[in-house]
Amino acid sequence: MAALMSDYDSMDDFVVDDEEEEGGSRYRAGSIREMFGVRYHDVDDDDDDDMEVSATQLMREDRISAKMGKLEDEEEERRLEEEERNRRRRMRERERR
Secondary structure (H helix, E strand, O other), X not given: OHHHHHHHHHOOOOOXXXXXXXXXXXXXXXXXXXXXXXXXXXXXXXXXXXXXXXXXXXXXXXXXXXXXXXXXXXXXXXXXXXXXXXXXXXXXXXXXX
């Protein structure tokens, strides 16, 4: 264990932080957005109302999600059953040959 620690200690100078050597970051804030023409207009970071729901809304969304999950499960079960039928059919056809 001591040998491993000494290996880590000797690699302290291995990581180089270019920003420290260059005197800071080469890019100013927002410069990447400007390079790609991305503009942010009418952004309201304090608009938390969209993230709040009542208990009734939450329960409704949970019921909808449960129904969707059940339908997806049923669809997946049908797909797996169909695959199994096809696999068995192919095996019977091979046995006939």
